[in-house]
Amino acid sequence: MYCKKIMIVQTIRRTATCTTQLNYQKAEPSIKLKTHTDSTGVCSPHLSLQLELQSQSMAASTAVTANYVLKPPPYALDALEPHMSKQTLEFHWGKHHRAYVDNLKKQVLGTELEGKPLDHIINKTYNNGDLLPAFNNAAQAWNHEFFWESMKPNGGGKPSGELLALLERDFTSYEKFYEEFNAAAATQFGAGWAWLAYANDKLKVVKTPNAVNPLVLGSFPLLTIDVWEHAYYLDFQNRRPDYIKTFMNNLVSWEAVSARLEAAKTASSSSA
Amino acid sequence: MAIRCVASRKTLAGLKETSSRLIGFRGIQTFTLPDLPYDYGALEPAISGEIMQIHHQKHHQTYVTNYNNALEQLDQAVSKGDASAVVKLQSAIKFNGGGHVNHLIFWKNLAPVKEGGGEPPKGSLGSAIDTHFGSLEGLVKKMSAEGAAVQGSGWVWLGLDKELKKLVVDTTANQDPLVTKGGSLVPLVGIDVWEHAYYLQYKNVRPEYLKNVWKVINWKYASEIYEKECN
Numbered sequence: 448m449y450c451k452k453i454m455i456v457q458t459i460r461r462t463a464t465c466t467t468q469l470n471y472q473k474a475e476p477s478i479k480l481k482t483h484t485d486s487t488g489v490c491s492p493h494l495s496l497q498l499e500l501q502s503q504s505m506a507a508s509t510a511v512t513a514n515y516v517l518k519p520p521p522y523a524l525d526a527l528e529p530h531m532s533k534q535t536l537e538f539h540w541g542k543h544h545r546a547y548v549d550n551l552k553k554q555v556l557g558t559e560l561e562g563k564p565l566d567h568i569i570n571k572t573y574n575n576g577d578l579l580p581a582f583n584n585a586a587q588a589w590n591h592e593f594f595w596e597s598m599k600p601n602g603g604g605k606p607s608g609e610l611l612a613l614l615e616r617d618f619t620s621y622e623k624f625y626e627e628f629n630a631a632a633a634t635q636f637g638a639g640w641a642w643l644a645y646a647n648d649k650l651k652v653v654k655t656p657n658a659v660n661p662l663v664l665g666s667f668p669l670l671t672i673d674v675w676e677h678a679y680y681l682d683f684q685n686r687r688p689d690y691i692k693t694f695m696n697n698l699v700s701w702e703a704v705s706a707r708l709e710a711a712k713t714a715s716s717s718s719a
Numbered sequence: 720m721a722i723r724c725v726a727s728r729k730t731l732a733g734l735k736e737t738s739s740r741l742i743g744f745r746g747i748q749t750f751t752l753p754d755l756p757y758d759y760g761a762l763e764p765a766i767s768g769e770i771m772q773i774h775h776q777k778h779h780q781t782y783v784t785n786y787n788n789a790l791e792q793l794d795q796a797v798s799k800g801d802a803s804a805v806v807k808l809q810s811a812i813k814f815n816g817g818g819h820v821n822h823l824i825f826w827k828n829l830a831p832v833k834e835g836g837g838e839p840p841k842g843s844l845g846s847a848i849d850t851h852f853g854s855l856e857g858l859v860k861k862m863s864a865e866g867a868a869v870q871g872s873g874w875v876w877l878g879l880d881k882e883l884k885k886l887v888v889d890t891t892a893n894q895d896p897l898v899t900k901g902g903s904l905v906p907l908v909g910i911d912v913w914e915h916a917y918y919l920q921y922k923n924v925r926p927e928y929l930k931n932v933w934k935v936i937n938w939k940y941a942s943e944i945y946e947k948e949c950n
Contacts, residue, residue: 542923583870636814637893637913638871657871675871676914677923685777685915 515565515588517548520595527600530697535681543677544591551584565589566662573663586658590640593660594673599700606701610708617650625695627652632672632691643670643704645711667711670704747794749787750819752780753826761831765935767920775826778915782818782894789815817894821874824909830937840938844907844945851886861888863929866912877908877941879948905948907941 520540525533551568555561560568560581569589572582605611605621618624624643631654632641639656646666653661661668672678672694679690755775760768789811796804830836839855840848852858858877865888866875873892880887882903889900897906910932917928 538922546923636810637873677918680914680918681922684773684919685781 515548515552517545518592518595520598522598522600527598527698530693531598532682535678538681539673539678540591540595544588547584547587547591551581551588554581554584569660569662573659583658586660586663589662590658590660590671590673593668594640594671596703597670597672597700598694598698599702601697602701603695603697603699604701606704608705610701610705613650613708624650624652628672629688629691629695632674632694633688635674638675641672641674642668644668645708645715648712648715667707667714669707669711670699747790749790750783752776752783753823755826757829757831757834762829762836762935765836765931766829766917770915770917770919773919774911774915775822779818779822782815782822785811786815786819814894817896817899820896821894821909821911824906825911827940828908828910828937829935830939832935834937835939836935836937837933838938840942842942842946843949844938844942847886847945852888858888859933862908862910863926863933865890866910866929867926869912872913875910875912876904876906878904878906879945880904881948884949905944907944908936908938 517540520536524536524540527536555563555568558581560571563571565585565588568581568585572579572585574582606614611621614621614624618627628641628643631652635641635654635656637656639654640660642653642655642661644651644653644661644666646661650669651666653664653666655661655664660671672691674687674691679687683690683693752775755771758768759771759775762768762771789808793805793808793812796808839845845855848855848858852861862875862877869875869890869892871892873890873895874897875890876888876897878887878889878897878900879885880901880903886907887904889897889904891897891900897904897909910929912925912929917925921928921931
């Protein structure tokens with residue numbers, strides 16, 4: 448049994464709706480996905496993703512280190528109040544996310560991973576589930592940037608248009624999706640994330656532990672909620688269910704989800 | 720082996736952690752949250768009263784509640800002979816039962832300063848620590864480093880390997896009890912490094928929590944366990 452080599456090229460356009468004074472680089476990554484066959488022609492259990500990030504940053508000299516930048520959220524740190532406090536953003540982005548980025552830089556220094564795109568490091572260090580040391584920092588750096596961009600001020604509620612239609616198709620109703628996403632986020636034991644993801648032309652809800660994300664599991668992430676305690680403890684303490692509801696009702700950026708879905712569909716449909 | 724460990728811990732601790740409730744035909748025993756042997760604020764400034772209250776009344780209580788629910792479901796599944804339901808319940812039992820077991824130990828591992836919290840271990844445990852780690856400072860440094868390095872949620876432990884007759888430092892993920900790392904391991908000191916154990920006070924600075932928690936570690940309890948297990 449042989450695996451077809453599938454080259455999927457996708458372009459994700461990240462729209463910068465930055466309301467802060469800070470400048471950050473727009474990255475236009477192109478992502479190629481290939482299935483992996485080993486020497487006996489057998490597919491590896493997981494899609495082996497080779498993700499190449501081509502940064503079109505304005506400062507060419509930082510093209511390599513652009514992958515390890517602490518990008519600010521596309522809104523001011525107090526813009527999500529009262530649903531997510533400024534204090535939470537200051538610690539969560541300013542300390543936790545920053546530490547993942549800084550520690551990743553230190554960790555790859557002098558190794559073969561140094562200077563490689565973030566996505567490459569994530570794939571390499573995921574190592575089919577037998578995690579290598581840099582995985583945690585690399586994946587968490589990626590996850591957090593994805594998380595900030597999954598939210599917006601005055602967000603949340605029900606999506607419309609094609610996204611709603613697809614949610615209704617794959618979950619029977621938005622309410623059923625809401626329930627399933629909620630349950631995944633609430634029952635991820637310990638630290639982790641819940642995701643809306645896209646694979647094989649289907650939307651699905653996925654939960655992952657610690658730093659794991661759908662990229663390494665072979666699907667396109669569309670939306671995430673961080674359920675590590677540091678994400679909600681200052682605002683909600685132990686009340687994770689309240690945090691999840693607040694996220695769903697008041698914070699989700701369906702525009703970001705739609706843009707990601709478009710990119711995912713384009714990538715999938717251009718497969719051989 | 721695991722059953723013996725649990726039995727001896729319960730005997731030593733003298734905790735009334737079990738209350739009998741007859742459930743179904745088998746009369747399974749369920750659990751209640753025991754009171755702490757000190758006030759919530761008694762461990763300040765090392766651990767804030769706010770954290771102690773939420774940690775005990777919310778987090779530990781939730782483990783107890785969910786453990787009881789899982790046990791009831793398990794009882795029904797076992798009675799019906801539903802093997803796949805039984806297997807499916809194992810993770811809920813491990814998470815919540817482990818959470819209950821670990822926190823029972825943790826509350827005993829802590830004591831207010833005026834009740835001996837932070838006082839270095841004497842006697843045979845003190846000697847064993849010097850033998851295995853060079854000094855108490857050496858042990859503290861090692862446990863703090865390993866606790867800080869736990870990714871996600873978990874615990875750092877000082878344990879006794881009963882078979883090899885030596886002290887070990889190890890970590891477990893989530894609410895896995897120490898015994899999941901080795902059947903002959905007996906926990907002596909466990910430090911919770913889940914973010915809920917320190918976040919409100921120390922925020923992201925877990926190493927600062929680990930530096931300060933030693934000021935309220937109850938070495939008397941650890942010594943009792945050690946001496947009992949060694950005889």
